[in-house]
Amino acid sequence: MNNGDSYLESLLSNRKIVRSYKKVNFDKKTLNKIASYTIKIPTAGFSRGIEIIQVFNENTIKDISNLFNERKYTEQGKDPWISHSVALFFIILNENAYHKRYSEDDKAKAINSNDWDVPYWFVDAGAAMMNCMLLLEEQELSSGFMGLHNTNRKSVHNLLDIPEDYLIMGMITAGVENEVNPKSSSKLQKKKLIHNEKFSK
Numbered sequence: 001m002n003n004g005d006s007y008l009e010s011l012l013s014n015r016k017i018v019r020s021y022k023k024v025n026f027d028k029k030t031l032n033k034i035a036s037y038t039i040k041i042p043t044a045g046f047s048r049g050i051e052i053i054q055v056f057n058e059n060t061i062k063d064i065s066n067l068f069n070e071r072k073y074t075e076q077g078k079d080p081w082i083s084h085s086v087a088l089f090f091i092i093l094n095e096n097a098y099h100k101r102y103s104e105d106d107k108a109k110a111i112n113s114n115d116w117d118v119p120y121w122f123v124d125a126g127a128a129m130m131n132c133m134l135l136l137e138e139q140e141l142s143s144g145f146m147g148l149h150n151t152n153r154k155s156v157h158n159l160l161d162i163p164e165d166y167l168i169m170g171m172i173t174a175g176v177e178n179e180v181n182p183k184s185s186s187k188l189q190k191k192k193l194i195h196n197e198k199f200s201k
């Protein structure tokens with residue numbers, strides 16, 4: 001807690017996406033509560049359609065890194081990332097849980113969940129992602145995020161026995177950062193993201 005930051009503020013301030021991990025031996029027992037607190041989130045209508053798969057097994061982590069074509073990146077000189085993770089966490093969405101919940105009697109007057117302008121399952125999944133990253137930060141591990149837009153989804157479903165009607169929102173990697181690089185975002189132009197009282201340009 002430096003700079004007068006609270007504990008939560010310091011976790012938020014230190015967290016950053018890291019894509020290069022050292023190969024380490026890590027006591028995974030310290031991670032046994034990550035999954036349950038990751039899904040400690042509010043969900044629309046308390047639908048509870050967000051689930052998580054935690055992967056600690058080294059062989060499975062290796063298989064997953066192959067499915068994500070890590071070798072293509074290491075051959076280009078990039079550092080290993082997924083394969084050196086001490087754990088991987090998949091946030092998976094059960095969209096049907098939302099439709100089922102919103103077809104119950106007490107939701108008869110609510111807008112049909114098929115017509116939502118904001119699909120709340122993505123909102124809830126994002127909340128879980130952030131919980132997971134902060135819980136890892138608390139364990140002094142770095143985290144990264146990998147979407148499946150360049151990966152054969154079916155192969156991941158098959159490997160992890162994920163039912164077809166679930167959507168894998170993404171994978172959170174957990175590891176020990178290889179070397180401390182200055183934040184790349186410092187090169188980026190500053191963007192106004194906070195508005196006081198009213199939206200302003």
Ligand SMILES: Cc1cc2nc3c(=O)[nH]c(=O)nc-3n(C[C@H](O)[C@H](O)[C@H](O)COP(=O)(O)O)c2cc1C
Nearest residue numbers: 015016017018019144145146147148149170183185
């Ligand atoms: C929803 C989402 C999807 C992302 N997808 C990927 C991805 O597929 N691969 C990747 O390397 N980084 C991915 N990222 C990470 C971002 O590209 C980027 O590193 C991050 O916004 C930087 O923020 P930070 O340095 O404050 O952590 C994703 C992040 C989010 C939130």
